Amino acid sequence: MSSNILHVSGGAAADQRHPFLVQLGERVRSTRARRGMTRKALALAADVSERHLANLEYGEGNVSILLLMQVASALQASAAELLGDVTTQSSEWLLIRELLTNQDEATLRRARIALAEMLGTASKQRGQSCCVALIGLRGAGKSTLGQMLADDLGYPFVELSREIEKFAGCSVSEIQALYGQNAYRRYERRAVEEAIQIYPEAVLATPGGLVSDAATFNLLLGHCTTVWLQADPEDHMGRVRAQGDLRPMAASAEAMDDLKNILKGRSAFYAKAQYRVNTSEQPLDETFVVLRATVREALGLPV
Template sequence: MNATPEPQSANEGSAPRSPLLLAIGERTRSLRARRGLTRRALAEAADVSERHIANLEHGTGNASILVLQQIANALQCALTELLGDVTTSSPEWLLIRELLENRSEADLRRVRIAVGQLLGTDPADPLRSRRIALVGLRGAGKSTLGRMLAEALDMPFVELNVEIERVAGCSVQEIHGLYGTNAYRRYERRALEETIQLYGEAVIATPGGIVSDPATFNELLTHCTTVWLQAAPEEHMARVVAQGDTRPMADSREAMEDLKRILEGRAAFYSKADTIVDTSDKPLAEAFAALREAVVAATSAQQALIGQ
């Protein structure tokens, strides 16, 4: 992928860029990274020019959004309320949003779990401690360490990508090429649901982008004890290259920068895992020992909660 030159607005240098447009640009970059898309891939999926995406991310996108901001300010409401997102669709939504505004991540997590249990969408799963799901970027060691953990715990090992291909009847690459990312996410959700139904206990290696769909990730958090296998970007890259595969950064001259952005975009979601194991600079045996210790501690805590 050819590097895109830094875009410049017509009046750059004569006037500061809008903080609002800069924020929208940063949000766009963050969402793109979380989904593991290059700028070119996003442009193709959105059917707009790569230059337009570059301008948007650089904070020099369509300035008409500023007019909406002025109207929102005049109405003393948030821009999202003017645009009509789901949290503004009823008085109850507005009241709930007000209650949650400015709460800490820990508070929001407790609310999410409590709401799920209240509505029956997040019931306590007695088998949760017997399903171990490994999350993280490609190259973190999910397959290698997952197989070792499954053998040590005498559990089945499930590679979710293999289950996705079984459900779809074709390879992951063919799913993306023939049907697109949205179809892949649907197959991913179905494969996870079937895996949870079929296995009362298992070690599951998940695709790196499973955090991209909140519904699928919620399903994973509900029914599995999750472990984020964390590593430095350089180690992720080295391990992926050693496997002979540079996805999702193929043909990019800025592969490392892309990988860092993907990791940055997904880290907040990976951190929702029950426990984190850093595999950076660790020999395989040491990384496995750390993983097994963390899993024993996390599952013991889950079983203690069930016994209360």
């Protein structure tokens, strides 16, 4: 349905209103009712005309983002609440959001860990898991150092990308090309679920993009001892290039900028790992010494 036929009112014409705008209007009305505000009072507080507000409430007219922000602010609600974000859809959700709003990162982290334990997405056992997951961007050294670490610990080494390819019966790039990114993420989730179920002790090399799926990453954080293998952008690029593989920066004239942006966008997620080892500070064998000591100490094994 085209969105330029929205200035209609009532009766059969109401059928032409876009369902999203109708629901948006209903949420504005119900939030206003919850706040005990008349339309007139809200219009005044939001500095919009009553006519405009009525259009919004009846889903007639494609409201501008700025006007929506004004209305949300006057209702002391978030724009997400008016837009119908899942985290605003019940009284419990709203109360939980309120509890977490304005908390610092450290408190939010404690809340996430407590929730994961309560909801069963974290391992029941307290302390460090013997399933060690290495995370980081492409070329961080997850496969190379992961195999070395597994050999040293006497644990199986699990390359999650290979597990994904086994489930799918084709390569990672074929999964992405043939079935799309969402299907790939489902395979990735399944590979993590199976690995943590099958192996009480293992070293997992994870795909670099895993952190972009919050549910899969929560699962990993809840069940594994996690290490972020960090590197400078130049090293990520140099190592990936040396392997003759330019994904995910292929076909980009500004490959380095892309890589830096990906790293910047993901760093806050990679940083949720319990430990981090900087692989750019020393050559491979010395990095392994640092990683080995970090993991052995975490697992309570002799260094």
